[in-house]
Amino acid sequence: xxxxxxxxxxxxxxxxxxxxxxxxxxxxxxxxxxxxxxxxxxxxxxxxxxxxxxxxxxxxxxxxxxxxxxxxxxxxxxxxxxxxxxxxxxxxxxxxxxxxxxxxxxxxxxxxxxxxxxxxxxxxxxxxxxxxxxxxxxxxxxxxxxxxxxxxxxxxxxxxxxxxxxxxxxxxxxxxxxxxxxxxxxxxxxxxxxxxxxxxxxxxxxxxxxxxxxxxxxxxxxxxxxxxxxxxxxxxxxxxxxxxxxxxxxxxxxxxxxxxxxxxxxxxxxxxxxxxxxxxxxxxxxxxxxxxxxxxxxxxxxxxxxxxxxxxxxxxxxxxxxxxxxxxxxxxxxxxxxxxxxxxxxxxxxxxxxxxxxxxxxxxxxxxxxxxxxxxxxxxxxxxxxxxxxxxxxxxxxxxxxxxxxxxxxxxxxxxxxxxxxxxxxxxxxxxxxxxxxxxxxxxxxxxxxxxxxxxxxxxxxxxxxxxxxxxxxxxxxxxxxxxxxxxxxxxxxxxxxxxxxxxxxxxxxxxxxxxxxxxxxxxxxxxxxxxxxxxxxxxxxxxxxx
Numbered sequence: 359x360x361x362x363x364x365x366x367x368x369x370x371x372x373x374x375x376x377x378x379x380x381x382x383x384x385x386x387x388x389x390x391x392x393x394x395x396x397x398x399x400x401x402x403x404x405x406x407x408x409x410x411x412x413x414x415x416x417x418x419x420x421x422x423x424x425x426x427x428x429x430x431x432x433x434x435x436x437x438x439x440x441x442x443x444x445x446x447x448x449x450x451x452x453x454x455x456x457x458x459x460x461x462x463x464x465x466x467x468x469x470x471x472x473x474x475x476x477x478x479x480x481x482x483x484x485x486x487x488x489x490x491x492x493x494x495x496x497x498x499x500x501x502x503x504x505x506x507x508x509x510x511x512x513x514x515x516x517x518x519x520x521x522x523x524x525x526x527x528x529x530x531x532x533x534x535x536x537x538x539x540x541x542x543x544x545x546x547x548x549x550x551x552x553x554x555x556x557x558x559x560x561x562x563x564x565x566x567x568x569x570x571x572x573x574x575x576x577x578x579x580x581x582x583x584x585x586x587x588x589x590x591x592x593x594x595x596x597x598x599x600x601x602x603x604x605x606x607x608x609x610x611x612x613x614x615x616x617x618x619x620x621x622x623x624x625x626x627x628x629x630x631x632x633x634x635x636x637x638x639x640x641x642x643x644x645x646x647x648x649x650x651x652x653x654x655x656x657x658x659x660x661x662x663x664x665x666x667x668x669x670x671x672x673x674x675x676x677x678x679x680x681x682x683x684x685x686x687x688x689x690x691x692x693x694x695x696x697x698x699x700x701x702x703x704x705x706x707x708x709x710x711x712x713x714x715x716x717x718x719x720x721x722x723x724x725x726x727x728x729x730x731x732x733x734x735x736x737x738x739x740x741x742x743x744x745x746x747x748x749x750x751x752x753x754x755x756x757x758x759x760x761x762x763x764x765x766x767x768x769x770x771x772x773x774x775x776x777x778x779x780x781x782x783x784x785x786x787x788x789x790x791x792x793x794x795x796x797x798x799x800x801x802x803x804x805x806x807x808x809x810x811x812x813x814x815x816x817x818x819x820x821x822x823x824x825x826x827x828x829x830x831x832x833x834x835x836x837x838x839x840x841x842x843x844x845x846x847x848x849x850x851x852x853x854x855x856x857x858x859x860x861x862x863x864x865x866x867x868x869x870x871x872x873x874x875x876x877x878x879x880x881x882x883x884x885x886x887x888x889x890x891x892x893x894x895x896x897x898x899x900x901x902x903x904x905x
Contacts, residue, residue, distance in 0.1 A: 366461065366470075366521060368427035370569060375414035375434070378565035379719070382407040383753045385561050392554035395496070395545045402554035405444030407753065409451055410562070411719035412441030415746065419716065422742070431458040439640050440608065441720065445629050446555035448606075448642045449485050449497055450562075452633035456484035474521040475508040478528060490620060490630035495543030497555030500535045504563060507531030522570040529563040536560050601627045601644040604667040605651045609639040611659025619658040626650055686782050686789070687729035690737045690773055691717050691747070694864065694895035697770050704777045706737075713896045716743050722750035726762060733786045735793065736764045739773040741830065763790045767797045768830060770893065771859055771903035775800035801853070802903045803828045803846040805839060805871075839867065843875045843900050851883060855904035858886055861893035868899040875900065 382389075382403070389403025416437030420430040435455035442451035460477035482505040486492050508528045511519055539553040540546040546553060611619070616632060616639055623630050627645035634640050641661070645651045648666050655661035688706040692698040698708050707725045709717045726734050734754070738747040744766055751762035763786070767773045776793040784792070808823040814832035819825060826834030826846040833849065836842040847858060858879050862872035869892065876888045893901060 366427070366474075368421055368430050371417060371427060371430055371434070372421055374566055374569045375410075375417055377569050378562050379407070379411045379414045379749065381561045381565045382410055382558065383749055385557070386753060389554050389558050389561075392551045392557055394549045394551060395493075395543060395553065401444060402446045403558060405447035406450055406555070406558040408720040408723070409438055409442045409447035410454075411749070413438035413451075413454060415716070415718040419714070423714070428462050431462050434458055439634055439638065441718075442633070442640045442642075443606070444604075445631060445642055446497055446558060448631045448633055448640055449488060449555065450559065451640065452488045452631075453481040453485045453501060453559075455633070455635075456481040469512075470521050471519045471524050472512050474524045475505070475512040478505040478508045478524070481505065484633075488631050488633040490624045490632075491628065493543065495539045495541075495546060496553050497559050499539060499542060500532050500553070500556035500559050503535030504528035504532040504559070522567075525563065525566045525570050529560070529567040532556075532560045532563050601629075601646050602668060603646065603648050604629075604642070604644055605648055605665070606640070606642045607652070607655055607661040607664040609634075609641050609655055609659050609661050610637060611639060612637055615658040619654055622654040622657075623651060626654070685731050686733040686735070686786065687731040688735050688737065688777060688780060689722065689725045689729065690777065691722070691739045691743050693740070693770060694893045696892040696894035697861065698894075700774065700891060700893070701777065704780075706777060711740070711743070716740065717746060719746050719750045719753070722747055723753055726750060726754045726760070732760060734760060734762045735780070735790060736762060737767045737773040737776060737797075738764065739767045739770045741768045744768070761786060765790065765794050765797055769800075769802040769804075769901065769903070770895065771802045771861060771901050772797040772800045774859060774861075774891075775903060775905055796905070800903045800905050801829065801850045801855075802901070803833075803850055804898045804902065805843045805846060805900045806898050807839075839871050839899060840874050840878075843871060843902070844878045847875060847879060847902055847904070848882075850902065850904040851879075851886065855886060857905045858883075858888045859903045859905070860888065860890045861895070861901040862890065863893060863895045863897070863899045863901070865899045871900055875902075 386403035386407045389406065390401060393402040413434045417430045417434040420433040435458040438451035438454045442448040457477045460480050461473060464473040482501045485498055485501055489498065492498050505528065507530070508524045511524060511527045536552050536556045539556055540551070543553065620630065620632055623643045626647060627643050629642070629644040631642040632639055641655060643651055652661060652664060689709060690701040690706040691709045691711050692701050693711050698710055702708050707729055709721050709725050711717050722736065726736070736747045736751055738744045744764070747764045751764050754760055754762050765776055767776060776797040779792050779796045781789055781792070804827040806825050806827065808819045808821055808825055811820055814825065814835070816832040816835050819835050824836045824839050824842040825832050826842040828846060828849060834842050834845050836845070860872045860875055862868040872890045876890050879886055879888045895901065
């Protein structure tokens with residue numbers, strides 16, 4: 359497996375982002391509860407989780423597309439910048455970006471441990487530079503302690519050290535610095551908590567230590583114990599006299615204009631963080647005058663993805679969110695306009711996806727939250743989206759009074775079969791059981807056209823060959839779409855069946871192919887019912903299932 363000069367392979371990066379995302383998911387509710395500074399809006403854990411999970415999804419997609427570790431790190435840092443949420447999420451994205459850049463650009467002859475320590479130092483510097491008024495006792499302090507420990511280990515070591523040693527030293531120092539944050543920031547001491555952002559950073563560093571060393575940190579009395587929250591801040595206690603709104607946006611602008619923007623926004627409010635580079639920036643500020651903040655962005659360049667949060671409304675929403683949940687909803691991932699309409703018409707909340715554009719954990723989690731249901735059933739309808747859906751489901755259950763079940767649908771047609779038997783009047787467990795059983799018994803297939811020469815499970819293929827897929831594996835290779843399509847349906851019907859579902863793709867010949875295939879089924883299997891839908895999916899002229 360290819361490595362960057364730091365000695366860290368793409369496989370290690372992938373393992374790290376998975377472990378860190380899972381860890382942030384598990385700690386999300388705790389971190390949200392610790393959130394009292396700069397505004398007690400209870401979303402620091404959520405913001406850090408969503409920022410990191412989006413970056414994780416990007417590096418996994420890069421790996422699936424065959425890119426190397428350098429390209430994977432580049433995708434990781436860009437996604438972190440584009441998806442950063444909240445004050446701590448933006449700072450975390452800047453740290454992750456600086457860390458990745460230093461590792462990407464390491465020289466082949468550099469000592470791996472030095473590269474990692476230097477990367478951590480630059481990440482800390484970048485985070486301090488991003489904040490208009492750095493405050494000690496926050497994520498910045500924890501980051502500096504971690505990088506100082508890393509640099510000191512490499513510089514003063516009498517023996518050879520490895521990247522594993524560096525991350526272990528950094529994680530230990532971060533935990534110790536986190537425990538001291540209440541002594542540095544009065545609002546933390548008054549609430550009896552440690553800094554929420556610092557806690558989130560410790561979770562990420564602990565994940566790195568775990569992946570590289572195999573050690574899993576467990577809090578023990580008197581041994582680097584991470585303080586939990588002994589006193590909860592009242593839900594309606596906002597910072598007295600502080601700005602009322604959080605404004606965030608992405609900005610296309612050159613670095614000179616951003617310098618002016620920083621000065622203008624600093625005069626309008628506080629908690630100013632501007633991160634990025636290469637003419638793309640993520641801007642975060644707390645202000646009373648939302649219009650003035652956005653106008654400053656317009657003068658600097660082109661602001662987009664503008665998000666405005668009224669803190670008082672956000673706190674009220676957190677307080678009443680759980681009480682307002684009722685009923686049961688379906689969340690379905692779809693890959694085509696027609697399929698989107700089919701699932702939406704059946705009452706599902708749709709998360710749209712496409713070739714090379716699979717949904718992120720954050721998108722599925724947002725759909726679960728948007729449903730406002732007490733019970734949610736998620737259908738990923740794609741094997742590569744299953745894990746993302748499971749993480750989103752677990753995160754939603756950890757964060758509120760909602761039950762979420764994921765039905766492991768590996769194909770759109772399995773999702774269609776499952777939603778057809780959905781019955782809100784049944785108990786949740788029984789409904790999930792019936793939908794899962796129906797999806798599992800829907801044998802599925804597809805036809806596609808080879809884009810390049812390859813060796814498949816059905817044998818070698820050339821560009822332009824028609825490929826028949828059965829239950830995710832290539833089973834037929836031919837030259838005629840109809841011949842291969844009927845061959846797939848015939849095999850699916852070999853074990854019996856009462857209903858054939860055909861879903862036409864967006865290709866020109868797809869609708870005619872579906873109709874001709876339906877006619878073949880009616881002629882050769884007169885006792886079998888056939889339904890045809892327009893799915894609009896890419897790459898696959900025809901999807902099919904047999905129930």
